[in-house]
Amino acid sequence: MGVKLLLDKAHVEGIRYYDVYRREGGYRSVEKALKMSPADIVEEVKKSGLRGRGGAGFPAGMKWSFIAKPEGVPRHLVCNADESEPGTFKDRYLMEFLPHLLIEGLIVASFALGSNATYIYIRGEYAWIPDILEQAINEAKANGWLGKNIQGSGFDCEIYVQRGAGAYICGEETALIESLEGKRGNPRIKPPFPAVKGVWDRPTVVNNVETLAAVVPVINMGGEEYSKIGVGKSTGTKLISACGNINKPGVYEIDMTISVEEFVYSDEYCGGIPNGKRLKACIPGGSSVPILPANLLFKTAKGEQRMMNYESLSDGGFATGSMMGSGGFIVLDEDQCVVKHTLTLARFYRHESCGQCSPCREGTGWMEKILKNIETGKGKMTDIDLLWDIQRKIEGNTICPLGDAAAWPVAAAIRHFRDEFEWHVNNPELCLTQNFGLAHYADAREVVA
Amino acid sequence: MAEEQKLFKVTIDNITVEVEPGTTILNAARKIGGDVAPPAMCYYSKLKGSGGKCRTCLVEVAAGSTADPRPMPKLVASCRTTVMDGMIVKNITSERVIDARAGVVEFLLLNHPLDCPICDQAGECHLQDLSYEHGKAGTRYEFSRRTFEKHDLGPYIQLHMTRCILCYRCVFTADQLTNKRVHGVLDRGDHAEIATYIEKALDNDFIGNVIDVCPVGALTDKTFRFKNRVWFTKPVDAHCGCDKCSGKVTLWMRGDEVFRVTARKDEWGEVEEWICNTCRFERKKVSDWTIEGPTEVSRHSVISQGHYVGITKPAETIDKVMGRKPQLLMDIHTVSGVNDPNVDLSEIEGPAHSDDFKKQ
Secondary structure, three states: OOOOOOOOOOOOOOOOOOOHHHHOOOOHHHHHHHHOOOHHHHHHHHHHHOOOOOOOOOEEEHHHHHHOOOOOOOOOEEEOOOOOOOOOOOHHHHHHHHHHHHHHHHHHHHHHHHHHEEEEEEEEOOOOHHHHHHHHHHHHOOOOOOOOOOHOOOEEEEHHHHHEEOOOOHHHHHHHHHHHHHOOOOOOOOOOOOOOOOOHHHEEEEEEEEHHHHHHHHHHHHHHHHHEEEEEEEEOOOEEEEEOOOOOOOEEEHHHOOOOHHHHHHHOOOOOOHHHOEEEEEEEOOOOOOOOOOHHHEEEEOEEOOOOOOOOOOOHHHHOOOOOOOEEEEEEEEEOOHHHHHHHHHHHEEEOOOOOOOOHHHHHHHHHHHHHHHOOOOHHHHHHHHHHHHHHHHHHOOOOHHHHHHHHHHHHHHHHHHHHHHHHHHHHHHHHHHHOHHHOOOOOOOOOO | OOOOOOOOEEOOOOEEEOOOOEEEEHHHHHHHOOOHHOOOOOOOOOOOOOOOOOOOOOOEEEEEEOOOOOOOOOOOOEEEEEEEOOOOEEOOOHHHHHHHHHHHHHHHHHHHOOOOOOOOOOOOOOOHHHHHOOOOOOOOOOOOOOOOOOOOOOOOOEHHHHHHHHHHHHHHHHHHOOOOOOOEEOOOOOEEEEEEOOOOOOOOOOHHHHHHOOOOOOOOEHHHOOOOOHOEEEEEEEOOOEEEEOEEEEEEEEEHHHHHHEEEEOOOOOOOOOOOOHHHHHHHHHHHHHEEEEOOOOOHHHHOOOOOOOOOOOOOHHHHHHHOOOOOOOOOHOOOOOOOOOOOOOHOOOEEEEHHHHHO
């Protein structure tokens, strides 16, 4: 049983409400933080080694210390709750069941950054969650944790919930800021970074929901203590939202010391593959990270066991590794078709591209059309190389990371499953009725029925 | 100022130039000029906030600065990246840049209809120049090109959305020249389009400038629509006493007829001074203008073909260089009546039709 820092109280009856949350030890971190100086809190978060949980894994304390502090200009904290990555639903779980944990983290972070107006930007599709959050905000306000002069400290803070209109691109921090300002959600060109010019050209920090929630245990335990959990630079605990062909889909908190194999097969977590099927492939960190075939998922190219942490998952770079990403763990069993799967992702990115810069706007649509041809048996052998060339010309040449996110899944699918693509081209009729199956990607483990 | 401002040394394609701090790589390269200057489809020096979108101006930064000589891992948009002292930039000397740029050109042309033969922009189209200089001869795209529903933008401006490359220049122009912008980018991704939200004419005294800033034929002058090819008309600098704008324009004439009025453009194809709608659309008589003389046109431009009346053209050296006369593939004048310069196009009302030419 791993350490649980975020979800340890998730199953307490009524934890969504202030009274129960407070009785279970809630808002202790705010009490502690208000006695500290903002710089000390930032220092504490730095010491904890807490990394951004949104996908890129940038150290949170470092990000906080970058914020510009010009005289007389308000600063803002924005909580990125636009969790739109396919396969990722950890923030939804946090906000739906533990709204006060997020509010608590937001108050501490606002105090540390000097933000008197803090925003939660939530995706439009989470239609019922703003109500939950607003109720929690009202409860916190009624009990003196928000508003003017919080707990007699002289610090004022308001939290506002802003709903998005349903766009994946608004999860990118500068697009989120544009959208928050009421404009079209086009990513901005960096620099200037949000830490210098963010919301309304004021210094802004944008953090993921889980990152802000994790600030609470960091302050409660102290950064030093927090950094002892986990391994190396992957400190603390991480929420993983597991889905796909597994027995127990759901949100799991892991302390980053377990292996991927344990995560997939142990009963405490995913509980193995249903119906006696075998594992074919897995996307370990949300739809945009490279897909890994089973043989590379459990063992790195060096033959070491792959662990569920930032370093181990990215071991081998993109050639033989993947990324921790946002923690959307998608499992594919032997019945799944990688070409169809890649087409689904390509369609998603084509639909979600903002259309601002040309490689992403045109390239994502082109990739989708070619993949559709291959999937429906109309593909040519040259199409596979063409796909490779298109993704290569998109990656790194766009304003924001959506271009990369659209290119990586296609690149990884071709890199690891090229024979499946070729099989589709060579068997145009068979591929409509049958799947390629496992071939050599199979997990070495025998079927555990 | 007591202290003299220190200039930054930046090396682009092995040519060093000194620029003021805060200059972008693109502007530093334009200072050198020639092939060193990266192409720009969306950046417009006169429009604040423009650039960064089309990705044609990508360059490789081989060394960030003297203080931190690490190279930048990705190619950067030169129009939005400011120079540092000691920066080393590779543009046409970098294989990566040439490859990426060819990719961008392919992406831009992917859904472009390539209807140059009927496009009024042909001859002064930046996308034509870009594809010619940086693109590949063929496309690998085998699917049907996207189309849009037509939007009417009023009596002066013609919108062809299929030709648009979404550079956002017209959006910035409307934002910065007019009080209230009524058009913008709707929808997203590959179906993003320039349109007015509710069918509405663009009517502002300076909105005509969106035609000049458009790098392609997406926004063209309705009063010039199908009237002539730009290379048959001759640009002449002229001015008038206009109470709304500077009145400094370029007239596009054929004989004594004024076919089109545009703002004057500099060597990068950018407007020097914005002009008003009255000058652009209403003053189409020679008597409205004081003519200053022929506009300087690049010798490489198709517009420099043909003759000004009474002006000597430099001697043609092409047969000396080639060692023979250039081969004529097809004499278009014998094939098509539309291109017959004897026909007075301005007498035809509406778009020219082949029947109009049979009359003579």
